[in-house]
Amino acid sequence: MFVKLSALLLPLVLLAHAEAQNLNFIYNDGFSGRSGLNLSLDGIAEITPEGLLKLTNHTKQRGGHAFYPNPVTFKNSENDSAFSFSTNFIFAIQPEYTTSSGDGMAFVIAPTRGLPGALSNQYLSLFNPSNNGKFTNHIFAVELDTIQTLEFSDINDNHVGIDINGLRSVTAAPAGYFDGQYFKNLTLISGKEMRVWVEYNGTKKQIEVTMAPIGVVTKVTKPATPLLSLKYDLSPILNKTMYVGFSSSNGPFLTSHYVVGWSFRMNGQAQDLIASNLPKLPSIAGKKTSMLFTFGVPLISVSLVLLVVSGVLYVIRRKRKFAEVLEDWELEYGPQRFKYKELYIATKGFREKELLGTGGFGKVYRGLLPSSEVEIAVKRVSLESRQGMKEFVAEIVSIGRLRHRNLVQLLGYCRRKEELLLVYDYMPNGSLDKYLFDQPEMTLNWSQRFKVIKGVASGLLYLHEEWEQVVIHRDVKASNVLLDGEFNGRLGDFGLARLYDHGTDPQTTHIVGTLGYLAPEHTRTGRATTSTDVFAFGAFLLEVACGKRPIKTQGPEHVILVDWVFSCWNRSDILEARDQSFGTDFVAEELELVLKLGLLCSHSEPAARPSMRQVVQYLAGDVALPEVSLLGLSSSGLTDRHREGFDDYAMSYQSSLGKGSSHSSYVAESSLLSGSR
Numbered sequence: 277m278f279v280k281l282s283a284l285l286l287p288l289v290l291l292a293h294a295e296a297q298n299l300n301f302i303y304n305d306g307f308s309g310r311s312g313l314n315l316s317l318d319g320i321a322e323i324t325p326e327g328l329l330k331l332t333n334h335t336k337q338r339g340g341h342a343f344y345p346n347p348v349t350f351k352n353s354e355n356d357s358a359f360s361f362s363t364n365f366i367f368a369i370q371p372e373y374t375t376s377s378g379d380g381m382a383f384v385i386a387p388t389r390g391l392p393g394a395l396s397n398q399y400l401s402l403f404n405p406s407n408n409g410k411f412t413n414h415i416f417a418v419e420l421d422t423i424q425t426l427e428f429s430d431i432n433d434n435h436v437g438i439d440i441n442g443l444r445s446v447t448a449a450p451a452g453y454f455d456g457q458y459f460k461n462l463t464l465i466s467g468k469e470m471r472v473w474v475e476y477n478g479t480k481k482q483i484e485v486t487m488a489p490i491g492v493v494t495k496v497t498k499p500a501t502p503l504l505s506l507k508y509d510l511s512p513i514l515n516k517t518m519y520v521g522f523s524s525s526n527g528p529f530l531t532s533h534y535v536v537g538w539s540f541r542m543n544g545q546a547q548d549l550i551a552s553n554l555p556k557l558p559s560i561a562g563k564k565t566s567m568l569f570t571f572g573v574p575l576i577s578v579s580l581v582l583l584v585v586s587g588v589l590y591v592i593r594r595k596r597k598f599a600e601v602l603e604d605w606e607l608e609y610g611p612q613r614f615k616y617k618e619l620y621i622a623t624k625g626f627r628e629k630e631l632l633g634t635g636g637f638g639k640v641y642r643g644l645l646p647s648s649e650v651e652i653a654v655k656r657v658s659l660e661s662r663q664g665m666k667e668f669v670a671e672i673v674s675i676g677r678l679r680h681r682n683l684v685q686l687l688g689y690c691r692r693k694e695e696l697l698l699v700y701d702y703m704p705n706g707s708l709d710k711y712l713f714d715q716p717e718m719t720l721n722w723s724q725r726f727k728v729i730k731g732v733a734s735g736l737l738y739l740h741e742e743w744e745q746v747v748i749h750r751d752v753k754a755s756n757v758l759l760d761g762e763f764n765g766r767l768g769d770f771g772l773a774r775l776y777d778h779g780t781d782p783q784t785t786h787i788v789g790t791l792g793y794l795a796p797e798h799t800r801t802g803r804a805t806t807s808t809d810v811f812a813f814g815a816f817l818l819e820v821a822c823g824k825r826p827i828k829t830q831g832p833e834h835v836i837l838v839d840w841v842f843s844c845w846n847r848s849d850i851l852e853a854r855d856q857s858f859g860t861d862f863v864a865e866e867l868e869l870v871l872k873l874g875l876l877c878s879h880s881e882p883a884a885r886p887s888m889r890q891v892v893q894y895l896a897g898d899v900a901l902p903e904v905s906l907l908g909l910s911s912s913g914l915t916d917r918h919r920e921g922f923d924d925y926a927m928s929y930q931s932s933l934g935k936g937s938s939h940s941s942y943v944a945e946s947s948l949l950s951g952s953r
């Protein structure tokens with residue numbers, strides 16, 4: 277009994293002193309005391325009834341602070357080296373006038389809670405003219421500065437800076453973020469919510485600051501490239517215990533500076549904030565009405581009533597129009613969840629003009645996300661059954677974490693009553709098949725095709741071997757390969773993909789896929805494996821090199837591409853099988869490699885097919901393709917194996933033929949939607 281009691285008491289005693297070395301806190305559902313300790317506020321800072329931290333109310337020339345109430349340990353007693361820490365928060369700055377604002381705000385680490393003597397306006401409630409820049413301040417801050425103060429050499433009126441002991445930033449950059457290699461501007465005073473990450477690595481002595489709009493892709497995973505990166509040892513700046521919090525100030529213009537959510541961790545990665553749990557910001561619009569009432573003319577009251585009535589009706593209609601389904605279990609997927617309204621606006625109300633294509637399970641629309649100006653493709657999938665929805669969404673979220681330059685990125689989803697909306701990166705050049713088959717308007721030359729082939733191979737290798745789980749694509753084919761702005765091939769349609777943990781045996785399921793790309797053992801056993809994907813990849817190689825579909829109906833005859841390539845080879849002229857549109861403009865060695873590799877991947881024996889890793893090596897020329905003997909392939913029944921599955925599938929094949937698919941490949945329906953789960 278005694279032992280138990282002391283074991284219980286011990287951690288409490290330790291905690292009561294200064295906050296422990298691995299302090300970890302998160303304010304994800306407001307600052308009103310539900311999820312953590314009440315913040316310590318001063319100046320004009322307040323917690324709104326909704327639970328927002330409002331650092332400045334509408335009061336000019338004043339500032340406010342909010343600090344985590346307890347002191348935080350940044351060093352242990354034996355060592356003067358400051359610990360690593362990590363924090364992220366969501367903020368918004370709402371000025372009264374859209375063009376002029378208060379001075380900005382900052383995340384701050386300071387030796388005292390109140391920063392006594394600090395001034396507002398350009399001093400951001402951090403410093404004053406006599407202490408600015410002094411080493412004795414022991415203050416670290418990341419400023420979100422909305423006024424250009426020449427006195428402190430500010431670069432512009434919309435920047436992020438690292439301040440150490442003073443307002444002349446050690447380093448600064450215009451507000452924005454890196455979306456891949458592209459820099460995108462953000463406007464601090466837009467009133468929109470944005471994320472900021474501040475991280476310090478105590479071993480490397482490195483500070484990194486990253487920003488992102490709240491509404492994009494990079495919602496959970498922060499942008500890979502930080503906005504600011506500074507090699508700086510904070511050990512002399514940070515005392516053993518410090519206070520962490522926020523500061524902000526107004527000048528002559530009224531502005532509200534909000535912190536919406538905040539997470540902090542000492543010696544580790546701060547938790548992600550889940551957007552859907554956060555308190556809601558007041559809307560910026562609707563402040564201009566006051567002028568109307570000053571007229572006070574009774575005449576207009578009638579029209580006012582009418583206005584109000586139609587307004588109410590409008591609101592009700594709108595609510596219905598934008599209704600969506602959100603269940604408790606989805607909350608953790610907040611970041612991947614798009615608002616229906618957002619998608620509706622992005623696609624201009626799913627206008628026909630924005631329609632990219634129809635195929636598979638629904639329609640695909642082009643859109644432009646208003647918050648971030650990111651181009652997207654939205655796939656609307658109608659749902660017959662909601663069974664298994666939880667697993668399906670889990671799968672979607674999981675697929676959303678796949679990142680490879682040869683995969684079409686799934687950005688997120690939205691759920692409505694009978695419908696699921698999937699959001700993807702927009703691929704301006706559409707799907708590969710429209711450049712290959714049926715007298716295309718534009719064809720691709722050999723070097724473009726070879727680049728696409730190599731890209732898709734590396735995407736598939738990533739799915740098979742390089743991600744944390746084995747992902748079997750199940751539907752590799754030209755119409756599921758999309759082309760980005762530079763004509764890089766990107767695999768789309770993880771629709772049929774199922775996730776398997778590495779090392780477990782794939783279960784037998786119903787067969788999904790497309791005839792002509794289905795491996796014989798797949799049609800026999802119903803089992804999809806990485807090597808059934810390799811088989812489909814073989815068919816893909818041949819269709820890209822030959823410009824023909826794997827199976828083509830000519831009258832009552834089915835022409836099987838693999839047989840035809842094989843027969844060309846048999847006549848010692850495998851290159852004859854190529855797409856004649858190349859003319860003489862192709863590299864014979866590459867083309868021959870692709871055709872032979874296509875045949876090798878189409879081997880009826882799974883064990884004889886190469887792995888995707890080998891395929892990538894062959895294509896890169898790192899490893900020579902093994903001598904494939906004609907005899908070896910034919911004796912293994914190469915030319916028969918297509919027919920094996922063929923009879924069984926002739927019917928489904930007929931019905932699946934000719935389905936338009938120009939953009940159908942944004943599909944991410946799982947097998948659930950195809951009825952096989």
Ligand SMILES: *[C@@H]1O[C@H](CO)[C@@H](O)[C@H](O)[C@H]1NC(C)=O
Nearest residue numbers: 307308309310312313314315
């Ligand atoms: C936080 O403040 C609220 C009201 O302001 C109060 O009811 C609550 O007890 C406080 N919580 C703590 C942990 O101090």
Ligand SMILES: *[C@@H]1O[C@H](CO)[C@@H](O)[C@H](O)[C@H]1NC(C)=O
Nearest residue numbers: 319320321322332333334335
């Ligand atoms: C702003 O906060 C101050 C201090 O808490 C308060 O005196 C003032 O009335 C507030 N102003 C508004 C407009 O809320």
Ligand SMILES: *[C@@H]1O[C@H](CO)[C@@H](O)[C@H](O)[C@H]1NC(C)=O
Nearest residue numbers: 354355356357358359478479
């Ligand atoms: C102090 O801590 C840092 C990292 O926290 C470590 O790299 C260093 O070796 C430590 N020094 C001593 C003297 O313990």
Ligand SMILES: *[C@@H]1O[C@H](CO)[C@@H](O)[C@H](O)[C@H]1NC(C)=O
Nearest residue numbers: 386387388412414514515516
């Ligand atoms: C912070 O540390 C410095 C030097 O170590 C010391 O002079 C100063 O008094 C400390 N400040 C506080 C508030 O403890």
Ligand SMILES: *[C@@H]1O[C@H](CO)[C@@H](O)[C@H](O)[C@H]1NC(C)=O
Nearest residue numbers: 432434450451452460461462
């Ligand atoms: C981004 O901001 C920079 C600096 O303020 C400006 O030069 C550039 O034109 C802006 N770009 C866009 C796309 O707004």
Ligand SMILES: *[C@@H]1O[C@H](CO)[C@@H](O)[C@H](O)[C@H]1NC(C)=O
Nearest residue numbers: 360476477478479480543544
């Ligand atoms: C700090 O950097 C070192 C060396 O690059 C790395 O091993 C360590 O994981 C980093 N620590 C944190 C907390 O990120």
